[in-house]
Amino acid sequence: MKNKMAGTAYDLIPSQQTMHYMLKYSLHKQVMQIPMSLTVSEKLDFDTLQKAVEIECRRNDCMRLRYFKEKGQIRQYFTPDCKIGKIPVVTFKTKE
Structure with a gap:
């Protein structure tokens, strides 16, 4: 995949x-990302x-880190800007 970097590239810091x-060499991989969902009962x-x-x-640089x-x-x-576009909406309503 071609890199779309617009600025300076940095090495990883020690942490x-x-x-x-740990991810590369561990036999038992741990979950590193926690998926999230949002349930809303009011109009949004x-x-x-x-x-x-x-x-x-x-405001938060880590959200623009690639x-x-x-x-x-x-x-x-770091990407110069963060455009998320249209937010996908999934509904799990039933006919009940």
Whole structure:
């Protein structure tokens, strides 16, 4: 996959290297990402929610952090902006 980096690339810091090696060499992999869902019973303005998430993404650098492999090494960079686009909505309503 071609890297779409727009800025400076950085090496992993020691704590990131440790996590990378743990995942790479551990026999028993641990869950590193925790999926999340949101249940809402009231009407929700998805345009406002999208704007709020994009504002938080601009404020919080780690949400714009991207990883890629270069010459066998994991590197990282920050995307200049965070556009999440239209928020997907999944409904599990039944006919009951």
